[in-house]
Amino acid sequence: MRNPNLFWLWWAAALTLASGCVTQNSRPPEEARPPAPPPKPQDMKVRVLALISGYERVPTEEEFKELGPGALAVLDELYADASQLPTTRTRAVASMALVDNPEAEKRLQDLVADPKVDVQYRSTAVAALAHRAGEKALSTLAPLLESEEPRMRDAAARALGRIGTAEARKTLEERLGKEQDAAVREAIQQSLTKMEP
């Protein structure tokens, strides 16, 4: 008695068809979905990009640890690739703070020290280096408070605030009296406030 494909015809007779109804975006039924493809050899670049491609999500040290030291080469490559979006390149530099490879510290130091590097990436490297090396980075970062570029001074001020040692505090206090840029002064003050016991 069932009439395949015709069920809705009699329903329509009872309830009258509405015009203009559209089916769209219906979730495919479970049974129609293809099975998951078999695992393939892990592609490091794909995995690194998966970690740094969220709108809002910030990757963690644990996640980078799972990738191992090889992730650093991918971060290097992403940063150096001018065809990548600036946010992707910046994220690559920042993620050097997390990657499970001791060489990352040297890489960040090189970026910080190289005046030819765009300030966008240099200032990011400052924050990443402070996160990665902590107090050890003080000697590299403190001189940046004298940089001609306000954004570098700003980044250095915030980085010293995160390092949070007495020496970092003293360096910031000394700079506060000399700093002319209002935004950088604000950054120094915020860092000093954060460092208060």
Next chain:
Amino acid sequence: MRASPPFLPAGLALLAACGPAPGDFGSPCTSDGDCKTGSCFTGFAGGYCSQRCEAQACAESTRCAALQNGSFCLQSCTTSLLDCRSGYHCADVSAGSVCFPDCNTDGDCGPGARCVDQRCESGAAGAIGAACLLNAGCQSGRCEIAFNGGYCTQPCAQDGPGSFGKQCPSSAVCAKVSEALGLCHSTCTSDAQCRQEYYCEVAGASGACRSRCRGAANCALGFTCNRQDGRCIEGSALPRKTGAACRSDGDCDSAYCLDEPNQQFPKGICSADCTGNASACGTDGLCIVPSDPSFASVCLQRCQSNFDCRSDYFCSGVVNSSSRVCIPRCTAVPMCNAPEVCDNYSGDCVPPGTSGAITVERVAIGQMPISGAQSQKEFSLSVPPGVISYTIVMKGGVGGTSAISRLVSPSGVLLFDLDNYLTSQVRILPVNDGDFGMLFPNSPRVPLETGTYRFTIVNEDGSGQGEVFALLKRSTTGWVSSGKLNVNFWFAGLSVNASNAPGDPKLQEAIAEIKRIYATSGVTVGTISYFDVPAAQAANFAVIDTIDGKDSELRHLFELSAGAPNTALNFFMVKEIKGGGFGYTILGIAGGIPGIPFVQGTNASGVAVTALNLSQSPASVARTMAHEGGHWLGLWHTSEQSGQLHDPLSDTPECPASYDANKDKVVTSSECKGTGAENLMFWEAGPTASSLSYNQGYVLLRNPVVSSQ
């Protein structure tokens, strides 16, 4: 009995003696007859007045604990002295605290904990998946007592705007447990690897050991417990019964399946041929008789509300009958009863005519005094006919963490309960910074009722006075399929500014893309206004370095909207937003899900967007703006990074963990091609993420900021 500590002032000692009134939750008892609550749980010293929570939800301020000898509601508390009776104290469980007996032996503390000076402390704490009684028994510091015998776990999904939980340890997997939460579960490949009263749910690289339900109250609203296998199933139809999903006749007791390929019933339904025999449908079904007698009459599942139906169906009235039945949403098949027409956004049949003219009314609800560790107050909101949505707002710069802790519909349906969040079907998350907005409905599956809603607001660690009000959105026709969204652009430290923005080709290209994206949901971008962040602050806000807390730059940036002369959605374009403390770039961030509409100058009055890519890729910046604007208007990620968690909407494509081809616990745009990567609200900023579903449009069109065309 434990004596009051010697340092306790006399006045507080008196308070300590108060505890619950006789017969109330947590009071002593020897039998059920001693308890106004209905049940006496004798597993705790002196008895504990309680209520069973296998079949019905716990009362307000109590929390369901699936103990070994039954599920009982335990009294929630914030401080032992005021809440718990003598000999009991406030102990941490799940994401809160309950009144728990002072211990005498390690055994009193449950697995993983030990008794020290009548209090339970961490002992040989259990790993994810271990049994527990208190949070102290778990390495993760969290024992989920709603799971059978307690379950050591930790949150692993977004637990607030801007908060994304922790990654699960390698031996565990993240799994959704309600619309509000994901928790880490121990991994498995078969039931045998899970504890008793648990089963292995396989999804993706490995399965998760999940607690079997003991009754309907263990399942989320809109789900039913199949007592035979302890699994929660969508809708109220049990397997093989009328309304249950089926692929073929063999899946149904009636040997009669109206399947999807042939009869267009989404995922099929068990039915029966009731031609000439209406009683063939039994009590669960109603016989639908076609006007053309050459076709069979069939049984459809009876329902009271949408919660009885699966998400692809809704509870519809029937011509010439007072009964209601589950039928497919009209977007799946053309089936509206003339003169009604199909509202594609909700999938419901609606009165004929065009989308109604919209008005928004602000209704004062009350004041919320906030002080100390925790403040709580109940409010009510009357929703008159003609209203299509409401937004509850609390504002006042109160700080701390706020949440709507309980929401009850006019018909008495408990839509949300923070203490028993596992059973909630409505997604409401606590917000940092105190002030918040909450849009209802945020899914067509949980429709609006006329009448009085009751809700409770809680705040922790805030201060001051919150002003609570509602924005009632009305449509003259009772439904809406289009609207206008006015937007403001604010610029800080960019080459583009309020003066040159109208002629800036990159920005205008981005705006054109935003217009295109929102137009697919019936939302037209209306008046666009441009503002500069005041010069004195522009340099400071050019890079947003702090995003959390009352003094964050992000909050202060949003507060600049106080200068806006309108009620538009604010897009704050800055050079960069930094997060994580190591210079990481956040592409965009919304002030809330949803934000606070109609009120400028709050911590939730807009979205911030990194403009770093504007010159190279205006389209990518546009997608970020539209994505964050979507959050602000009330949309969630369709799939989170793990593939285990999805939004509350039934028509948005879900990319499950099984699509994680390289098993890295991340579902990416390339892995989710065709199953979600194309959606604007996919978690990842992929190159094609710009589509919106009808149900997403339903949410957007209900936000009060989206006005009449």
